[in-house]
Amino acid sequence: MKTIVCHGDSLTEGAEVDQSDTWPALAEKELNIRLVNSGISGDTTGGLLSRFYHDVIQHRPDMVIIMAGTNDLWWDLSINVILANIFSMACQAQHHNIVPVIGLPLPVHTDAAEQQNMLAPIGGFKKCVKKLSELVNDLCETAEISEVAWIDFYHAFYDQQGNVSGKYFFEDGLHPNKDGHRRLAEITTRFLRSVL
Secondary structure (H helix, E strand, O other), X not given: OOEEEEEEOHXXXXXXXXXXXXXXHHHHHHXXXXXXXXXXXXXXXXXXXXXXXXHOHHHOXXXXXXXXXXXXXXXXXXXXXXXXXXXXXXXXXXXXXXXXXXXXXOOOOHHHHOOOOOOOOOOOHHHHHHHHHHHHHHXXXXXXXXXXXXXXXXXXXXXXXXXXXXXXXXXXXXXXXXXXXXXXXXXXXXXXXXXX
16 A cells, blocks of 8 residues: 655644544545655744654655645745755655655635734744745745656635635634645645556
C-alpha cells in the first residue's frame, strides 16, 4: 500500500476538527492508501525542517506533501527563508527516494481574522496577506524550476468574485472548518489520482 506523509502546521493537523475530519484522513478513506498526518499547530517551516527526518523520512513514504509558511509570515519572516526551508525538505525527500509535493498554503480570511482577539501578524494583516500571495507565486515558480510538483490549495479557497470564501473557515479566518477540510481532501484526492 502506498504511504504519503502530509507534513505541515495546523492547516494539516486539523485545528478544531476531529482527526477523522481532517483532509489527510478524508483523502485516505477516499483513496484507500495510507496518509500520515504530521501537522503540528503553530509550527513554522524551520520547525518542519528540524523534524523532517523523524516525522517523514523514518516512515519511508512514497510521497510527502509539504504545506507551510503561514506561521512564518505571521512572525514576518523573509519569504526567502521560507522557500529555503521548504525546498531543503524537498531535496531531502528526493535524496531518500520520496516524491516531494508542495502544497500552496491557504489564504487568510482577513475580514474574520481581524475581528478576533488573538495575536495579530507582527507586520500587520495587510503585509502578511501581501507576502502570502507573493509566497504562493514564488513557490509555484521555484517548484517549476526545480521540477517539483505542487498542489494549489490557495486559489481553491477564493470565490468567483476573487474574494476569500468565508464558508470554508472557522471564525478565526485562518483554520479550515469541516467544509474547508472536505475541500482540501477533494483537491488532494484529485491530484493523487492523477499521479499515482
